[in-house]
Amino acid sequence: MGSISVAQAAQRLGVSVPRIHQRIADGSLVAERIGAQWVVDERSLLHVQERSKAGRPYSARSAWALIEVSEHDRDAVRPSGSAAVSRARKQLGRLLEMAVARPDGEESVKELAASLRSMFRNRAERRQLRAAPADLADLQADPRWSSLVDLGASGIASADVEGYLEESQVAGVVKDYLLVESDRDANVVLHVIPDAQNPFPNSRLRLAADLAEHRGPREEARAVELVHDLAMEWKDAAR
Template sequence: MEIDVKEASRRLGVNDSRVRQLLRAGELRGRRVGNSWAIPAEDVARLQRRGRRPGRPLAAKRAWAVLDLLEGGPAAWLSDSARSQVRRYLADLVDPGADGWLAALRGRSRVLEVVAHPAAIERLRRVDGVWPTGPSAAAVRGFDLVALAEPIPQFYLAEEQWPALSHSLALREGAEPRLVVRLPREVWPFAEGRLRGVGDAVLAADLLEAAEPRAVAAGAACLSELLDDWRRARSRA
């Protein structure tokens, strides 16, 4: 079920302008219907359950740098000074938990909920440069998600790939999605450093956006473990 901005603001206890800010920031998912928004009620419920007041997100390049550094990569798309700042950010970071990680990293991608024929999804899986993510990919990697209901597939692809693929495979945004497409902002992170394909840090960050509490907890636990490992490696260097 989808609701409008006014109903979302009532449920969240904020004004309409704040709901629109959350939509633009990617904190709430929604789709444009003319001059209005249609917002999945379950996404509003997710924020209600957490009782969370989102903080300021990292810039997209820095959010991707956090994940790359946690994977042992160099965050090669940043300048030396910006990379040093992100390293200091990680070194000083007190474990933020699921809500803090999500707030910091949420600006890294544009997330599309897509209506697609099953055959088109299978064709998309075979396209070069398209990387699976989400709970299904995390379960294959060994995350403790075996008891979750079968989620809809999720994929990363480059922003410039989307127009041609959406046309050739008849993919479109819609209210009853069969597919989630993630388009990284500002940088294509999977061609640099250690992020060749989707690493555990990226899978964990994506799990933070799931509706299931177990998936969110698994993502937060993985990021905390990776942060501890990064700090130990840094202290030995």
């Protein structure tokens, strides 16, 4: 994706040009000045469009409850009388119903991927950073990670480092590897979670949310495929 003019951005969002300049000033839209004009990063614009249309996301607690429930037999997660588990099962059921029929086109894939991003965005604070390429191997091997995201296992080739890190460990990792915030050339993605939060390393649903947040066509397609497979398993188990 590239950049578009302020006027084009205003047209897409259905707002005035001054409102786009306000969003640039407050940082909610990524833009750069070229000569006397501002140009808006198209990926950033899509992010704003999506958030304006998406429904209310789950709380962090609810998001992790859905991820936990998805990884267990539907009748053996916790005692059946647990109201929290019952609620999580219902929420998961509604999500999986959307994926039972395999999306058959680009727009369907994008719609389900957008739903994943919206529903699960509160599970962790997602930070994009830049490390020196020579440090990536050491960073990936650092024992402070709670869980690394293995994009290669999902069929997505990536030299980047991505993982879940407890909040108390973030400052030390950022300092030790001289990580800097980066929107466009990030090669490190941190998902910051509260201390002691289980990131469920083997969860397909969590991996689907991770992939959807990359917003690339391959990542979105793989995210939807993972949720579809999970939906079919739950449908079979219900028979």
